[in-house]
Amino acid sequence: MTEEKVIVANNxxxxxxxxxxxxxxxxxxxxxxxxxxxxxxxxxxxxxIKMLTGILSSSGGKAMVAGFDIKKQRDKLKENIGYMSQKxxxxxxxxxxxxxxxxxxxxxxxxxxxxxxxxxxLERLDLKEIKNTxxxxxxxxxxxxxxxxVAILHHPKIVFLDEPTSGVDPITRRQFWNxxxxxxxxxxxxxxTTHYMDEAEYCDRISMMVExxxxxxxxxxxxxxxxxxxxxxxxxxxxxxxxxxxxxxx
Amino acid sequence: xxxxxxxxxxxxxxxxxxxxxxxxDKGQLYGLIGPDGSGKTSLFRILTSLLKPTGGKATVAGxxxxxxxxxxxxxxxxxxxxxxxYMDLSVEENLKFFxxxxxxxxxxxYHLIKDIYxxxxxxxxxxxxxxxGGMKQKLALSCALIHKPEILxxxxxxxxxxxxxxxxxxxxxxxxxxxxxxxxxSTPFMGDAELCDEVALVQKGKILKIDTPEKIAHEYPHRxxxxxSENNYRTLKVLDTFSHRIxxxxxxxxxxxxxxxxxxxxxxxxHLNQNGVKIIxxxxxxxxxEDVFMELMSTEEIVS
Numbered sequence: 008m009t010e011e012k013v014i015v016a017n018n019x020x021x022x023x024x025x026x027x028x029x030x031x032x033x034x035x036x037x038x039x040x041x042x043x044x045x046x047x048x049x050x051x052x053x054x055x056i057k058m059l060t061g062i063l064s065s066s067g068g069k070a071m072v073a074g075f076d077i078k079k080q081r082d083k084l085k086e087n088i089g090y091m092s093q094k095x096x097x098x099x100x101x102x103x104x105x106x107x108x109x110x111x112x113x114x115x116x117x118x119x120x121x122x123x124x125x126x127x128x129l130e131r132l133d134l135k136e137i138k139n140t141x142x143x144x145x146x147x148x149x150x151x152x153x154x155x156x157v158a159i160l161h162h163p164k165i166v167f168l169d170e171p172t173s174g175v176d177p178i179t180r181r182q183f184w185n186x187x188x189x190x191x192x193x194x195x196x197x198x199x200t201t202h203y204m205d206e207a208e209y210c211d212r213i214s215m216m217v218e219x220x221x222x223x224x225x226x227x228x229x230x231x232x233x234x235x236x237x238x239x240x241x242x243x244x245x246x247x248x249x250x251x252x253x254x255x256x257x
Numbered sequence: 258x259x260x261x262x263x264x265x266x267x268x269x270x271x272x273x274x275x276x277x278x279x280x281x282d283k284g285q286l287y288g289l290i291g292p293d294g295s296g297k298t299s300l301f302r303i304l305t306s307l308l309k310p311t312g313g314k315a316t317v318a319g320x321x322x323x324x325x326x327x328x329x330x331x332x333x334x335x336x337x338x339x340x341x342x343y344m345d346l347s348v349e350e351n352l353k354f355f356x357x358x359x360x361x362x363x364x365x366x367y368h369l370i371k372d373i374y375x376x377x378x379x380x381x382x383x384x385x386x387x388x389x390g391g392m393k394q395k396l397a398l399s400c401a402l403i404h405k406p407e408i409l410x411x412x413x414x415x416x417x418x419x420x421x422x423x424x425x426x427x428x429x430x431x432x433x434x435x436x437x438x439x440x441x442x443s444t445p446f447m448g449d450a451e452l453c454d455e456v457a458l459v460q461k462g463k464i465l466k467i468d469t470p471e472k473i474a475h476e477y478p479h480r481x482x483x484x485x486s487e488n489n490y491r492t493l494k495v496l497d498t499f500s501h502r503i504x505x506x507x508x509x510x511x512x513x514x515x516x517x518x519x520x521x522x523x524x525x526x527x528h529l530n531q532n533g534v535k536i537i538x539x540x541x542x543x544x545x546x547e548d549v550f551m552e553l554m555s556t557e558e559i560v561s
Contacts, residue, residue: 247421
């Protein structure tokens with residue numbers, strides 16, 4: 008059985024002048040998978056995500072995301088993905104209800120769908136009572152959950168989460184991961200970056216970028232075995248500390 | 258060196274700081290540990306005299322934060338959360354600028370930043386805006402140190418910074434401590450707490466706990482188990498129905514399960530087995546700061 012691929016990247020490359028930010032990366036992500044995209048600051052993660060979401064054009068190579076060519080089918084691509092960053096894009100001076108409807112419109116949902124999805128989301132997050140509250144007045148932890156739910160309102164094939172839990176308290180952080188698990192169980196592929204190594208361990212597969220290249224990729228178990236480590240923190244440090252070190256032979 | 262007495266700060270109806278008190282001794286590396294929105298930044302702005310408290314009193318190096326603000330500013334090195342670097346200036350220019358503002362020169366205090374600056378030297382002509390997060394952080398620290406402050410105030414210096422740079426940053430702080438510098442540092446990373454001499458755990462403008470990290474971890478009130486199984490998410494759900502469960506939280510690849518003292522391994526095993534969980538290992542462990550923090554958060558919520 009061949010698994011459905013939601014990302015297929017082949018030698019994807021991006022240069023800025025003489026500097027190669029993303030250097031011929033090739034990898035695949037399966038449908039419904041939680042994929043951790045790790046790397047040191049400046050390793051090229053953000054550039055790679057910008058290309059995969061159709062915001063930045065590539066200098067070379069090819070990638071298909073949600074079945075669309077990131078270079079030739081940008082509009083289609085954007086309709087089929089979700090995105091949430093650490094500075095989530097909710098409008099502070101609109102109410103929760105208005106934000107949901109606004110994004111429903113942006114994602115091209117019909118009026119009926121917007122109404123249905125809005126009710127469904129308020130119900131699921133147990134936020135009906137504050138639907139007319141301005142986003143600015145809602146606590147950070149809740150905002151994070153709302154931003155995530157809005158990012159998957161249109162049931163995209165894949166959602167990109169760029170450090171979604173930065174700065175949140177430890178309980179909310181875990182509740183947020185429950186939402187991620189639910190989305191994945193629902194068939195939405197999750198592509199997530201984080202600096203919390205315990206969160207990296209929640210992923211089905213993890214990749215690690217070092218100096219523009221994918222230095223390692225695999226399940227937690229595979230990486231721990233290959234790099235003879237107790238946890239992801241150790242793997243990260245081994246890989247990022249000595250970028251020129253060759254990985255041990257299998 | 259820092260004395261905070263019943264400091265509170267309100268913005269309209271929002272109470273950012275709710276009467277907090279603690280003190281930092283000379284030469285200490287003191288951690289303020291808590292998530293966003295716990296009031297950390299407001300406190301730093303009060304200590305640096307940039308903000309007046311609504312109530313209470315703070316002294317820094319013996320000077321009152323409201324009255325003697327000029328004295329405080331000479332003695333304090335402050336690194337705000339979004340580093341206050343000039344992104345259009347080069348690494349070298351930023352450093353010169355901050356030295357000049359404080360009537361000193363880079364040469365005079367170079368010894369203080371030598372270890373950090375040597376890592377930046379290869380990029381000294383690069384614009385600060387073009388540096389990676391880890392490099393920006395090191396430059397911001399150099400700029401905060403260049404006037405030889407007695408006290409260093411660092412507001413979330415490691416947020417958004419990868420684990421390697423974070424580790425490097427903490428070893429720099431440890432080295433600075435050897436020169437007698439007093440440091441107050443805030444962080445949302447619970448793991449960082451263990452690197453401090455003393456910590457205050459903060460949440461929603463209140464202090465949950467103050468002590469050494471060892472004591473805080475030691476005072477965790479329950480028996481704590483580390484459960485490793487094949488599927489954390491499923492195991493957590495199964496543990497929801499375990500009658501002896503006080504709390505269960507995922508920690509990376511494992512689950513930390515809190516129970517009463519009367520619970521033994523076979524009771525947990527029996528429950529998991531009955532519900533079809535494939536156990537890899539179960540062991541009793543010592544609590545981390547993060548376990549304590551979550552415990553305090555949940556009891557706090559019950560009270561309020």
